């Protein structure tokens with residue numbers, strides 16, 4: 001996909017975006033709410049017509065060649081269009097019949113832990129169960145390309161792990177996967193390449209390790225049950241940037257400072273101020289730190305953690 005542009009009511013929400021998903025790889029598309037991820041994905045799926053740019057999936061135009069592409073493409077939407085009174089078993093069997101090369105519906109029901117609700121009406125399923133059924137529907141035709149919009153949102157941790165295993169297995173069998181997610185761990189665990197968008201622009205695309213090496217500021221992560229005064233801590237640390245991403249977790253950006261002397265400074269500040277440290281660790285926070293750094297630069301101000309990635313509280317920042 002090159003130079004993708006899409007506007008709603010004259011407002012460009014995707015602006016000259018390039019993105020490539022190599023065959024047999026997983027690409028994770030990350031970005032704050034409203035970044036343009038779903039719009040990008042919908043253009044790739046052929047649900048939206050781009051205003052400019054070129055989109056090709058398996059060499060085909062998703063809008064013009066829709067009929068040829070549909071059997072090769074598995075799509076999981078944020079909200080599925082499943083008939084409310086149908087049961088998971090019924091819809092999966094129905095969808096399976098539409099595909100020549102298909103996954104056994106009962107096998108998929110088992111793999112996605114839908115056994116106990118396979119005979120329940122769709123409208124009575126929990127959010128996580130609906131999500132699992134939507135994933136099963138995307139998989140049932142054994143697609144060559146899989147597009148998953150926030151696939152594990154609403155899933156419990158055990159099912160999320162199983163879903164990761166499933167996606168990894170499909171990738172190893174040669175399926176190409178594009179997924180959007182707000183879970184940094186999901187991207188770190190699954191993705192060969194991570195693409196980060198904000199305000200309709202592509203900020204960076206690289207392997208998770210490459211993004212971390214280039215963009216994650218070296219830092220120290222501190223967790224504490226107590227309220228802390230970031231300004232006072234920053235003063236003790238010679239003006240180091242102190243960021244809060246949840247009520248109990250703080251990131252101290254080491255910058256050019258010596259991490260060892262920062263560690264000493266932090267622990268003595270906590271002792272002097274009668275505050276408790278639950279944990280303290282060096283090494284920043286991997287992909288999450290890289291993501292925050294990139295989006296902060298894009299917004300020119302402290303970013304907000306995405307939903308589900310540590311509470312989504314606004315970051316407090318101070319130099």
Ligand SMILES: Nc1ncnc2c1ncn2[C@@H]1O[C@H](COP(=O)(O)OP(=O)(O)OP(=O)(O)O)[C@@H](O)[C@H]1O
Pocket residue numbers: 008009013031032033034035036037038039040
């Ligand atoms: N049909 C529409 N009409 C008008 N504006 C829209 C439409 N769909 C999306 N938008 C706007 O376009 C922008 C990008 O939305 P999009 O859903 O692509 O973002 P996203 O990155 O997927 O966000 P999220 O993480 O919240 O799902 C948002 O500001 C949104 O309000």
